[in-house]
Amino acid sequence: MNKPNGLTVILPEHAADFVAALPIEKFHGIGQVTATKMHNLGIYTGADLKQYAEADLVRIFGKVGHFYYLIARAEDNRIVEPNRLRKSIGAETSFTKDLDDPQVILLELETIAVTIQHRLESYQVLGRTITLKVKFAHYERITRSKTVTAAVGKAEAISQVAKELLVAVSLEGRSVRLLGISLSNLDCATESKPVQLCLFE
Numbered sequence: 001m002n003k004p005n006g007l008t009v010i011l012p013e014h015a016a017d018f019v020a021a022l023p024i025e026k027f028h029g030i031g032q033v034t035a036t037k038m039h040n041l042g043i044y045t046g047a048d049l050k051q052y053a054e055a056d057l058v059r060i061f062g063k064v065g066h067f068y069y070l071i072a073r074a075e076d077n078r079i080v081e082p083n084r085l086r087k088s089i090g091a092e093t094s095f096t097k098d099l100d101d102p103q104v105i106l107l108e109l110e111t112i113a114v115t116i117q118h119r120l121e122s123y124q125v126l127g128r129t130i131t132l133k134v135k136f137a138h139y140e141r142i143t144r145s146k147t148v149t150a151a152v153g154k155a156e157a158i159s160q161v162a163k164e165l166l167v168a169v170s171l172e173g174r175s176v177r178l179l180g181i182s183l184s185n186l187d188c189a190t191e192s193k194p195v196q197l198c199l200f201e
Contacts, residue, residue, distance in 0.1 A: 015074040016073070016074050018074070019046040019071070019072065019073070019074045020045065020046045020047040020050065021045060021046065021047070022045060022046045023044065023045060024038050024039075024043055024044055024045060024046070024048070024049060027046070027068075027071060028071070029064070029067065029071075030068075034061070037060075037061075041060070046071075046072050049068060049071075049072040050072040050073060052068075052069070052072075053069075054066065054069040057069050086123065086125070086186060087184060087186070088127075088131075088182045088183060088184040088186070089116060089119050089120055089123065089125065089127065089182065089183050089186065090116060090131070090180060090181055090182025090183065091112050091115040091116050091119065091180065091181060091182075092112065092133060092178060092179060092180025092181070093108060093111070093112060093178065093179055093180070094135075094177065094178045095108075095176070095177060095178065095179075098137045098175035098176060098177050099175060099176045099177075100174075100175040100176070102171055105166070105171070105176055105179065106163055106166070108179050109132075109159050109162045109163055109166065109179060109181065110155065110159045112159075112162075112179060112180065112181050113155040113156075113158040113159035113162065113181060114155040116155070116158055116181055116182075116183060117153060117154060117155040117158065120153045120183065120189075121153070121189075123186075124188060124189045125153070125186045125187060125188060125189055126151035126152060126153040126183075126186065126187050126188075126189050127151055127152060127153070127183025127184060127185060127186050127187070128147055128148055128149075128150075128151045128152075128183075128184075128185035128186075128187065129145055129146070129147040129148075129183065129184045129185040130145065130146055130147075130148070130152070130158060130161040130162060130165070130181065130182075130183055131143055131144070131145040131181065131182045131183075131184065132144045132145070132162050132165040132166060132179075132180070132181055133178070133179070133180035133181070133182070134166070134169065134176060134178070134179060134180075135176070135177050135178035135179075136174050136175065136176060136177060137174070137175045137176070137177050139177075141178075142169060144165040144166075144168065144169065145165075146161055146164070146165060147185065148161065151185075151186075151187045152183075153189060158181060158183065159181075162181050
């Protein structure tokens with residue numbers, strides 16, 4: 001509500017009325033195809049959806065009909081998870097002039113790796129899988145990944161793996177428009193595996 005910077009407070013006692021007036025397209029989990037199907041059934045708002053029995057919604061939409069029945073009544077019993085682990089951390093650079101010098105390309109990977117090191121440090125994590133992304137001048141794009149035994153977080157280790165992945169790609173006769181590196185399979189920097197108490201944005 002009120003994107004991108006607005007704030008809407010919906011008090012519990014107002015939730016039912018809010019949901020009743022909400023256009024069906026605004027409901028989480030209802031995309032364009034489902035919304036069109038609902039429109040064909042005369043369902044345009046939460047109030048319209050609430051008129052349907054749970055059994056009918058399941059018959060029409062399958063198992064997700066149980067979910068539609070509940071959200072039409074402002075009910076959602078799923079556990080809130082505010083501090084989920086990030087799945088990956090990365091950085092990429094687009095070049096105003098395509099790069100065709102292999103040495104310059106390798107130096108750019110080092111620069112990107114330094115940026116990633118700083119981001120890893122801010123989140124206090126390390127990564128086990130390094131993924132290289134390359135976009136060439138004619139918009140061809142490739143990705144290559146490698147998983148290492150011990151999680152890494154230093155720019156030198158990250159760029160070394162990224163360079164190995166790049167060397168395996170033939171650059172002959174091709175110029176590079178974009179380079180990117182990302183790390184996934186993240187671990188807390190102080191542990192050998194992710195732990196619940198590690199806090200992330």
